[in-house]
Amino acid sequence: MAxxxxxxxxxxxxDEEMTRDPxxxxxxxxxxxxxxxxxxxxxxxxxxxxxxxxxxxxxEGGFTGLAIxxxxxxxxxxxxxxxxxxxxxxxxxxxxxxxxxxxxxxxxLEAPCVFRSAGGAAHQLGAQHSAxxxxxxxxIAGLRVVTPSNPKQAYGLLxxxxxxxxxxxxxxxxxMYNMKGEVPDTEYFHPLEGSDVTRSGTDVxxxxxxxxxxxxxxxxxxxxxxxGISAEVVDLYSLAPLDRAGIKASVSKTHxxxxxxxxxxxxxxGSEVIAIxxxxxxxxxxxxxxxxxxxxxxxxxxxxxxxxAIPDHEDVVKAVLKLFGKA
Amino acid sequence: xxxxxxKRVLREMVLHRRFEERCYQAYIERxxxxxxxxYPGQExxxxxxxxxxxxxxxxxxTGYRDHVHAIKCGADPKEVMAELYGKETGSSKGxxxxxxxxxxxxxxxxxxxxxxxxxxxxxxxxxAIQLKGGDEIAICFLGDAANNQGxxxxxxxxxxxxxxxxxxxxxxxxxxxxxxxxxxxxxxHQHKRVAGYNIPADECDGQDIExxxxxxxxAVDHVRSGNGPFFLELMTYRYRGHSMSDSRGYRSREEEELxxxxxxxxxxxxxxxxAGELTMEAFEALEKETxxxxxxxxxxxxxxxxxxxxxxxxxYVLADRETQTPWLxxxxx
Numbered sequence: 001m002a003x004x005x006x007x008x009x010x011x012x013x014x015d016e017e018m019t020r021d022p023x024x025x026x027x028x029x030x031x032x033x034x035x036x037x038x039x040x041x042x043x044x045x046x047x048x049x050x051x052x053x054x055x056x057x058x059x060e061g062g063f064t065g066l067a068i069x070x071x072x073x074x075x076x077x078x079x080x081x082x083x084x085x086x087x088x089x090x091x092x093x094x095x096x097x098x099x100x101x102x103x104x105x106x107x108x109l110e111a112p113c114v115f116r117s118a119g120g121a122a123h124q125l126g127a128q129h130s131a132x133x134x135x136x137x138x139x140i141a142g143l144r145v146v147t148p149s150n151p152k153q154a155y156g157l158l159x160x161x162x163x164x165x166x167x168x169x170x171x172x173x174x175x176m177y178n179m180k181g182e183v184p185d186t187e188y189f190h191p192l193e194g195s196d197v198t199r200s201g202t203d204v205x206x207x208x209x210x211x212x213x214x215x216x217x218x219x220x221x222x223x224x225x226x227x228g229i230s231a232e233v234v235d236l237y238s239l240a241p242l243d244r245a246g247i248k249a250s251v252s253k254t255h256x257x258x259x260x261x262x263x264x265x266x267x268x269x270g271s272e273v274i275a276i277x278x279x280x281x282x283x284x285x286x287x288x289x290x291x292x293x294x295x296x297x298x299x300x301x302x303x304x305x306x307x308x309a310i311p312d313h314e315d316v317v318k319a320v321l322k323l324f325g326k327a
Numbered sequence: 328x329x330x331x332x333x334k335r336v337l338r339e340m341v342l343h344r345r346f347e348e349r350c351y352q353a354y355i356e357r358x359x360x361x362x363x364x365x366y367p368g369q370e371x372x373x374x375x376x377x378x379x380x381x382x383x384x385x386x387x388x389t390g391y392r393d394h395v396h397a398i399k400c401g402a403d404p405k406e407v408m409a410e411l412y413g414k415e416t417g418s419s420k421g422x423x424x425x426x427x428x429x430x431x432x433x434x435x436x437x438x439x440x441x442x443x444x445x446x447x448x449x450x451x452x453x454x455a456i457q458l459k460g461g462d463e464i465a466i467c468f469l470g471d472a473a474n475n476q477g478x479x480x481x482x483x484x485x486x487x488x489x490x491x492x493x494x495x496x497x498x499x500x501x502x503x504x505x506x507x508x509x510x511x512x513x514x515x516h517q518h519k520r521v522a523g524y525n526i527p528a529d530e531c532d533g534q535d536i537e538x539x540x541x542x543x544x545x546a547v548d549h550v551r552s553g554n555g556p557f558f559l560e561l562m563t564y565r566y567r568g569h570s571m572s573d574s575r576g577y578r579s580r581e582e583e584e585l586x587x588x589x590x591x592x593x594x595x596x597x598x599x600x601x602a603g604e605l606t607m608e609a610f611e612a613l614e615k616e617t618x619x620x621x622x623x624x625x626x627x628x629x630x631x632x633x634x635x636x637x638x639x640x641x642x643y644v645l646a647d648r649e650t651q652t653p654w655l656x657x658x659x660x
Contacts (some may be wrong), residue, residue: 062484102643164654
């Protein structure tokens with residue numbers, strides 16, 4: 001096991017897959033000569049050259065469409081979209097071309113593309129560089145959505161996404177690229193479907209994904225130490241499809257659920273998880289499920305306002321205490 | 328074009344015309360649903376370019392006015408019509424419809440319904456050709472109105488920057504849906520717009536197939552020789568409305584009549600007759616024979632074919648699970 005950073009894990013997955021298959025290529029803004037805004041493609045340009053490591057113009061719709069077209073012929077492009085906010089410009093191609101091509105061609109064509117993007121709010125980047133958009137991607141038929149919460153997932157999910165014959169959107173996080181964690185030394189493929197029970201518990205399930213898994217883990221620690229509440233933490237690394245069986249299994253065990261998401265609440269991950277709980281195990285519930293989420297505002301620049309807009313582990317603790325009638 | 332080639336392409340163009348006219352009738356009879364965009368008037372564009380290219384070898388992509396392009400690449404007219412009928416035997420197994428004809432075996436990479444959407448896809452196909460080192464080219468047929476989308480400019484820039492083997496064919500039919508080019512576009516002649524990207528461009532009459540062919544030959548040679556992209560503009564006209572819901576109130580019948588004087592099929596027919604290679608009787612017989620083929624084979628096949636099964640509603644959304652096990656479960660197969 002190597003203890004490496006999230007960006008290093010992503011870089012390693014690129015490197016291994018590009019060595020294995022000459023049709024694996026990567027493209028995006030500043031990913032080549034500059035090495036990538038988050039270093040996720042560091043050293044690849046020097047190793048694989050400009051034909052396979054493509055510094056693109058700032059044309060998200062154009063280069064995303066180009067990647068998709070190349071994938072029709074068996075090329076496996078990994079597209080980096082520098083900030084998920086810019087993905088709006090590429091969504092027409094992702095949704096209308098990549099996600100629908102297999103279906104509307106009656107199975108003749110497929111788009112084995114990977115779209116990686118830095119999501120989440122970082123520090124004071126303002127309204128147009130702080131979006132959380134997983135809710136937008138997870139409702140599109142034909143598109144897989146995964147979101148790694150640690151370096152092992154970042155490595156293993158990217159490896160699996162490259163091999164998958166379906167288009168996969170990987171939602172990363174601006175604040176997590178320097179996070180360290182254990183990654184297996186040998187090749188590892190993380191499943192694109194399912195969920196991980198990151199911490200076992202009996203009294204309440206805390207559902208998180210990507211950065212909110214870490215709020216949940218911290219909250220579980222506090223709940224255990226200070227309040228004697230045993231919280232289970234479930235990592236929903238796959239947002240499309242969501243793991244119905246895993247959600248049902250955990251809620252059937254703990255009978256209470258809190259969903260923590262950095263995204264705003266409407267039409268989001270929390271709404272979907274609660275809908276699944278209602279459909280799968282409503283009568284197992286001892287209390288109504290609760291969502292912890294961002295305020296529905298364009299992200300403010302001011303530091304205090306920004307902090308107020310985004311939840312953290314304390315909000316998760318408060319939600320659980322409320323669920324138990326302790327707040 | 329050699330004489331035998333001209334005769335063959337005339338037969339093809341008559342098939343393309345009669346096929347589209349039969350679609351119109353089937354639509355009126357409600358056999359075909361959704362939107363239907365027909366090609367009559369523009370036949371010399373697709374045929375002229377593809378005679379200069381290699382159908383079935385070169386990759387072709389286009390918009391929603393796609394039936395003729397698919398057939399020209401080698402798609403079976405029966406399967407194209409069955410697709411319009413929404414049948415399981417259709418090109419896209421009834422899942423695509425008129426705007427989404429595909430025939431991957433003949434390298435017809437599809438019809439797309441977002442105006443301008445195929446531009447970057449075509450460049451991507453060219454990128455794949457470049458990586459794999461083949462002698463194919465990508466040919467992107469779109470209308471003039473698609474050039475007002477942002478991806479037009481984004482794609483031209485990338486195609487020129489990376490010297491991608493892609494031929495952009497602009498079928499300038501003077502209308503974007505129901506708005507004339509004068510009212511929507513600051514530049515009427517579209518080839519002028521690509522000068523800013525250092526892409527060589529050419530423009531010619533899109534009604535005379537021999538003229539189209541001569542210009543397309545140079546364009547195709549340029550791209551296939553590794554010189555990067557080329558932009559070919561063909562001045563043409565669609566006789567019918569944008570789609571079936573269009574009664575053409577935005578233009579005069581006089582204007583339409585003027586264009587019909589330069590019908591691409593009649594231009595070639597009359598030239599062959601003048602050369603003593605064809606008689607009017609033989610041409611009329613060809614039309615009848617074509618209609619009989621469409622009725623007895625194409626329509627019959629479509630009528631007789633089964634509908635897709637409702638149990639298969641979700642088939643083709645994602646790759647077959649069995650083939651994806653290691654990546655879905657994390658366990659090697």
